[in-house]
Amino acid sequence: MGYIKLSKKSFFHNLDYFSSLCGGKNKLSIALKDNAYGHGTYEIALFCQEYGIKHVFVRNLREYQIIKNFNFDSILVLYDIPKKVNENIIIAVNSIEYLKNIPNNSKVEIKLDTGMNRNGIYENEILKAVELIREKQLVLNGVFTHFCCADEDNDITLNQEKKFQILVKYFKKDFSNFRIHCAASAGVHKVDMSKYDLARIGIGAYGYLDLDQERYLKPVMSLYGQKIATKRLNKGDHIGYGSDAFVALKDIVVSNYNIGYGDGFFRFSEHKKANIADGRKILGRVSMDSLSVEGDDDEICIFNNVSQIAQANNTIKYEVLASLNPNIEKIK
Numbered sequence: 454m455g456y457i458k459l460s461k462k463s464f465f466h467n468l469d470y471f472s473s474l475c476g477g478k479n480k481l482s483i484a485l486k487d488n489a490y491g492h493g494t495y496e497i498a499l500f501c502q503e504y505g506i507k508h509v510f511v512r513n514l515r516e517y518q519i520i521k522n523f524n525f526d527s528i529l530v531l532y533d534i535p536k537k538v539n540e541n542i543i544i545a546v547n548s549i550e551y552l553k554n555i556p557n558n559s560k561v562e563i564k565l566d567t568g569m570n571r572n573g574i575y576e577n578e579i580l581k582a583v584e585l586i587r588e589k590q591l592v593l594n595g596v597f598t599h600f601c602c603a604d605e606d607n608d609i610t611l612n613q614e615k616k617f618q619i620l621v622k623y624f625k626k627d628f629s630n631f632r633i634h635c636a637a638s639a640g641v642h643k644v645d646m647s648k649y650d651l652a653r654i655g656i657g658a659y660g661y662l663d664l665d666q667e668r669y670l671k672p673v674m675s676l677y678g679q680k681i682a683t684k685r686l687n688k689g690d691h692i693g694y695g696s697d698a699f700v701a702l703k704d705i706v707v708s709n710y711n712i713g714y715g716d717g718f719f720r721f722s723e724h725k726k727a728n729i730a731d732g733r734k735i736l737g738r739v740s741m742d743s744l745s746v747e748g749d750d751d752e753i754c755i756f757n758n759v760s761q762i763a764q765a766n767n768t769i770k771y772e773v774l775a776s777l778n779p780n781i782e783k784i785k
Contacts, residue, residue: 454675454677454711454712454762454780454781454782455676455677455679455710455711455712455752455755455781456677456679456781456782456783456784457491457492457493457674457675457676457677457781457782457783457784457785458497458674458675458676458776458784458785459492459497459500459673459674459785460564460614460671460673460674460675460726461500461503461664461782461785462673463503463660463671463672464497464500464658464659464673464751465500465504466670466671467657467659467660467670467671468481468483468504468623468658469660470657470669470670471638471641471652471654471657471658472648473503473604474641474642475607475641475646475652476646476647476747478505478506478507479507480508480646480649480650480651480652480653481508481562481649481651481652481654482506482508482509482510482527482529482634482653482654482733483497483501483506483508483509483510483514483654483658484509484510484518484653484654484655484656484658485497485498485501485509485511485654486510486511486512486516486531486655487508487512487595487775488604488775488777488779489659490655490656490659490672490674490770490771490774490775491773491774491775491776491777491779492540492659492674492720492774492783493779493783494516494520495520496783496785497620498519498520499785500525500785501523501525502523502524502525506525507526507527508525508526508527508529508651509525509527509585510528510529510530510545511528511529511531511651512529512530512531512532512533513529513530513531513532513724514530514533514535514542515531515602517533517542519652521541525729527543527594528541528542528543529543529545529562529595530542530543530544530545531545531547532545532547532599533647534554534555535556535559536552536556537556538556538558538559539559540558540560540583540761542559542560543560543561543562543594543595544559544560544561544562544751544760545561545562545564545597546561546562546563546564546574546582547564547573548572548573548574549578549581549582549585550587551576552574552582552585552586553585555589555591557589557590557591558589558590558591558592559589559592559720560591560592560594561586561591561592561593561594562593562594562595562596562597563582563593563596563597563624563720564594564595564597564598564599565597565598565617565620565621566598566611567598567613567614567616567617567620567632568601568609568613568616569598569599569600569601569613569704569748570601570645571599571623571628572599573598573599574677575622577681579620579623579624580623582628583623583624585734587607587627590695593628593631594631595631595632595633595634595650595651596620596621596631596632596633597626597633597634597651597653598613598617598635599635599637600613600614600636600637600639600640600643601613602634603636603637603639603640603642603643604639604662604663604664605663607643610640610643610644611643611644613635614635614643614644617635618648621633623766628637629679631689632650632651633648633649633650633651633717634649634650634653635646635649635650636653637652637653637654637655637657638654638655638656638658638662638706639657639662639663639664640652640656641657642664642666648700656770656771657670658673659672659673659674659774660672660673660674660758661759661760661770663769667737671675672758672759673755674757674759674774675730675754676712676718676754676755676756676757676777677712677752677753677754678710678711678712678743678744678752679706679710679711679741679751679752680710680711680749680750680751680752680755681708681709681710681711681743682707682708682709683705683706683707683708683709683749684706684707684708684709685705685706686705686706686707687704688701688702688703688704689701691737691778692707692736692737692745693736693737693738693740693745694727694737694738694740695722695723695737697723698737699723699736699737699738699740699745701714705747705754706748706749707745707746708745708746708747708748708749708750709743709744709745710743710745710746710752710753711742711743712742712743712744712755713739713740713741713743713744714739715741715742715778716742716775716777716778716781717776717778717781718739718744718755718765718777719737719739719762719766719773719776720738720739721738721739721744721765721766722737722738722739723737723738724765725765725767726765727761727762727765727766728761728765729746729753729754729755729756730751730754730755730757730758731754733746733748734746734747735748759773759774765773
């Protein structure tokens with residue numbers, strides 16, 4: 454297994470960018486969910502704390518346990534329900550049934566479905582939600598929604614925002630002092646952030662956006678492999694599994710490195726080709742524990758920007774990052 458190098462300087466640069474868009478660092482809530490998009494929940498929490506981030510969100514209670522002792526003002530748990538009240542946890546409400554199962558006196562944030570049609574409460578369920586909040590003596594900490602097309606369609610996003618603003622008024626009739634948020638990394642470029650208390654920054658914090666504004670960001674992660682062995686191949690020799698996955702056209706020196714699909718790196722082969730960071734090709738098939746590259750370097754940078762790897766595998770940058778084994782060593 455190789456290692457991941459994290460750039461605090463790049464992470465802080467990205468947070469500076471989003472702070473400038475959103476009205477200050479106190480309006481940023483950083484995604485630590487799913488191993489902080491492969492970057493390490495604990496490691497990125499340390500960066501967030503040093504930068505002065507007050508709000509974060511995680512996927513489940515297991516991730517909450519990793520960061521519970523940090524001094525964040527709020528930790529929003531998106532997809533899990535504790536068995537008993539925990540004052541440090543804010544529970545995202547994804548449905549009416551979800552709301553029924555939340556322990557009395559808990560802090561909650563109601564997710565409104567404004568067109569994502571995935572999680573959240575519909576308009577005709579709001580009165581029931583208000584009734585349950587009062588009945589269970591829950592603390593309404595916030596109301597939020599999620600945009601389905603913020604990186605591709607302005608009209609749909611703006612229509613969702615309009616619907617969200619209308620639905621929030623239902624809660625303002627019965628509750629006060631709750632936070633309101635709707636935008637993630639792409640969404641902050643589409644709505645007026647002065648209207649909202651928070652922005653949920655995910656992929657943008659790590660240096661990527663499916664928008665032109667990605668040029669203002671810097672990738673935070675680099676993935677490195679360390680040499681296992683070096684081989685001298687004669688013309689006609691093949692590498693690894695498969696007799697024709699790679700055949701040397703001349704005498705070459707090839708080294709094998711300790712990153713493979715067992716580490717969550719994609720299985721490139723003769724059918725899907727990819728290069729490492731310096732442009733050299735990954736030769737033959739990526740194995741479970743290793744991959745091969747021409748040369749005899751002691752270590753190689755497999756990527757410092759996942760864009761090319763994602764494109765070569767016909768997927769999105771999120772998947773490349775989130776697929777990485779959380780046990781890969783992180784170096785700051």
